[in-house]
Amino acid sequence: MVDIVIVGAGPAGLSAAINAVTRGKTVRIFSNKENYLSKAERVDNHLGFYNISGKELMNKFREHAEAMNIKIEEGKVVNILPMGESFMVNINGEIEEAKKVILAMGISKVKELPGEGALLGSGVSYCATCDGMLYRGKNAVVWDQSKEAAEEAVYLSGIGVNVIFVSKNARPQIFNDNIKYINGTISEVVGNNKVEAVMLDKEKIMADAVFMLRDAVAPAALVDGLETEGNFIAVNRNMETNIGGLYATGDITGKPLQLSKAVSEGLIAAQHAASQIDKSEK
Ligand SMILES: Cc1cc2nc3c(=O)[nH]c(=O)nc-3n(C[C@H](O)[C@H](O)[C@H](O)COP(=O)(O)OP(=O)(O)OC[C@H]3O[C@@H](n4cnc5c(N)ncnc54)[C@H](O)[C@@H]3O)c2cc1C
Secondary structure, three states, X not given: OEEEEEXXXXXXXXXXXXXXXXXXXOEEEEEXXXXXXXXXXXXXXXXXXXXXXXXXXXXXXXXXXXXXXXXXXXXXXXXXXXXXXXXXXXXXXXXXXXEEEEEOOOOOOOOOOOOOOOOEOOOEEOOHHHHHHHHOOOEEEEEEEOOOHHHHHHHHHHOOOEEEEEEOOOOOOOOOOOOEEEEOOEEEEEOOOOOOEEEEOOEEEEOOEEEEEEOOOOHHHHOOOOOEEOOEEOOOOOOEOOOOOEEEOHHHXXXXXXXXXXXHHHHHHHHHHHXXXXXXXX
């Protein structure tokens, strides 16, 4: 078990990580792709760094973390299960237990489809490695929404799932003939209690499961019962969510969507989480 798992290695997550380590806590920090700041051509409003590109700044943040022996691990967190005194964090099938969790996932652009939330865990899955075995010999739609989706489809096909790959892109060259390919996009997940089909425009595709392989997971889908305000996670001044021991920081908590706010919130969450751990261990 680690003290703190951090989800996302943008400015908020890295700030949380260095502050947790400064307070003597063990951390694991996961991130699944480049963050927004790397796209900024020029940043002028972060104190101490005038006229710097987002990419340079992110490199400096990462170097800072690495100098403190913080290893940024590649991985998408797909589910977090509160267990009372700790959390079970599912990182694409690997489970890590943590005393506290800090969410630092950046702004959520994930729009749930009709039927998706209600059928999550009943045929709707965000993780091929975690749930693939459940659908051996069955029909599963894989919806292409990230660069890993094609590889995940090959994995599912390899373990005996009948894969129907739905994508707006061309059929991936890595596919063999066992994988069915449909050009299109999904508009709805259909089923009572379990997935029965997906809607592709007006066409109905019968399926036992649908793998939604996006880069991001909607906050409310990541942790059951998490309180949100629109697309943002509701927090108090300590960056605590409505779930004890679970924090949220950075763009995911709301405006202003700015770097210095993300860094500050990472610090607040990490220091509060560390002090709570210290208190509980006295
Ligand atoms: C073009 C552009 C220019 C900008 N210019 C400025 C500027 O000049 N000044 C300024 O202050 N701000 C600027 N910003 C905003 C700034 O980039 C953000 O406010 C800041 O990056 C927020 O940090 P964050 O850590 O909250 O989120 P992010 O930087 O978005 O990082 C979140 C990370 O979490 C990862 N993640 C998401 N979900 C998961 C998951 N389930 N599992 C694992 N990892 C996950 C993401 O892949 C990402 O790497 C700009 C943004 C853009 C796009």
